[in-house]
Amino acid sequence: MNNPREPGLAQSILSFGGVVCIVIVGLLWFEVNLHSLLIIGLVWVGANSAYLGYRFVDIRAAMVSGIEKGLGAIFIFILIGILIAALMESGTVGSLVYYGVDILHPAVFLPAGLVFCSFMSVVTGTAWGTVGTVGVVLMGLGGALGIPLPLVAGMIVSGASFGDKMSPVSDTTILAAMSANTDVYAHIRAMMYTTVPTYFIALLLFAAIGMQYADQTVSAQQVVELKQRLAVEFAISPWTLAPLIVLLGLSMIRVSVEPSMLAGIATAIGCAILLQGRQFTDVLASLQNGYSAETGAELVDVLLNRGGIQSMMWTLSLALIALALGGLLDRSGFVRVMLSGLLTRIRNTATLMTATIGSGIAANMSMGEAYLSIIFGGQIFKESFEEDGLRKTMLSRCLEEGATLSTPLIPWTTAGAFYTGVLGLATLEYAPWAFFNYINPLLSIILAYLGLGIFRQIVRDS
DSSP states (O other): OOSOOOOOHHHHHHHHHHHHHHHHHHHHTSOOOHHHHHHHHHHHHHHHHHHTTOOHHHHHHHHHHHHHHTHHHHHHHHHHHHHHHHHHHHTHHHHHHHHHHHHOOHHHHHHHHHHHHHHHHHHHOOHHHHIIIIIHHHHHHHHHTTOOHHHHHHHHHHHHHHHHHHOTTOHHHHHHHHHTTOOHHHHHHHHHHHHHHHHHHHHHHHHHHHHTTTTOOOOHHHHHHHHHHHHHHSOOOGGGGHHHHHHHHHHHTTOOHHHHHHHHHHHHHHHHHHTSOOOHHHHHHHHHHOOOOOOSOHHHHHHHSOOSSGGGHHHHHHHHHHHHHHHHHHHHTHHHHHHHHHHTTOOSHHHHHHHHHHHHHHHHHHHOOHHHHHHHHHHHHHHHHHHTTBOHHHHHHHHIIIIIHHGGGSTTSHHHHHHHHHHOSOHHHHGGGOHHHHHHHHHHHHHHHHTOSOOBOOOOOO
C-alpha cells in the first residue's frame, strides 16, 4: 500500500505502551534478557505498522533509518572499547588506582568522585568519555575501599550527566539550544536555575551516604598488597597518565571527541610499548579482545580485565535493536500522534513544561537515543512555548531535563546500554543512586507549579 493510514491516538498509545509493558514485565517478572524483549517489541510495533498499511519494505526502511541516525554513537562505542583496553595496557588505570588508594578516604570518596566526574565531563563535553575513563578508575577504587559498586556507578553517572548537560562543548547542550533556536550560553544560564540546586542536593546526599563508610577503612596490609599486585603487573609512573592528559587537552581546545579519543589511544599504545614493555602485536590483540591479567587478586583482576572491541558487542547489538525500534515508531507516527494528543490537553505553563520533560523520557524509551528525543521534542513543543510567551531557553531547558538526563536510566537506550557495558552493572542497579538524573527534572516540575524559574519573552511597546 503506497499510502498507509495515520495512526489514531488509541493505537499509538497501545503500540508504545505495549513495548514498555513487554520490557518492564519481561525484565522484572520473568528476568528475560533485554535483547529478546526488544525483538518482541519490534515485532509488536511492526505488526501495528502493517495494520496501518505499511509494507514490509517500508518497515525495514524505517528500521534502517533509525539505525542510520545513531551511527555516531555506534562509532563511539567501538572507540571507547579500544580506549579502555589501551589505558589498561599503558598502565594508566593501574597507576591511577595505585596513587588513588593513598589519597582517597571512604568518607570523602563519593562527593570527591562526583566533583571529579563533573569537572571532566564539563571540560571534555562527553559523558561517555568520562564514564569510560575516570569512571572505570573510580569503580576500581570504590571496590578497593569497600563501597557498594551500584552506589559508585550512580555517583559516576550523576557527575558525567552534569557535564553532558552543562558543558558548552557537549553535543546535547548544543543540540538542545539549536532545537529551540537559542544561544548555547543563554541555554546554559537558564538551566542553572534548576541544575545548580540539584547538584548541591546530590553532593550533600553523596556526602551523607559517604559518611556511613567512614569507618570502613582499608587496612594497611590490604593497601600494600593491592599496590604490590599493581606494581608487579605495571611499571607505575606519572608518565603513564599521558594518554589522559592528551585526551583532556584536546577536548579543552574543542577537538571533536573521535579524534581526541584516537589521539589518546595512540598515546596509550606508545606508553604500553615504551613504559610497560608490551609487544605491539599483543597490544593490538588486547584492543580487540580486552586486557587480560591473572594477578592472583580477584579485585585487581576484575578491575583490569576489561575493554576491547568485543567487550562492546553486547552494548552494540542492543543499541542496534533499540535504534531500529525507534526508527519504526518514529516513521509510523505513533510517538508523534501520542504527543500531539497530549498537547490538546495542556492548560497552563507548568503542565506544558511537565509534558515537555515527560515527552523527552517517553521519546527516549521509544527511540533509544537522546539526540533524536531532543530534536523530536523541539519540533513538537516549539510552537506551544511561543504561544505561551515563554523564552526559547525554557524549551531548551526542558528538552535537556527530560531527554539528556533520563537516557542513562533507561536500559535499552544507547547511553543505558553503554554504561552497563563499561561499568559492568545493570542499569536498574545503579539508577536508584543516580540522584542528579532524576532529582533535576522533578525539581524543575515542582518549581514550575510554584511559578518559580519561569522566564517569559519581553514584550516591548511599539
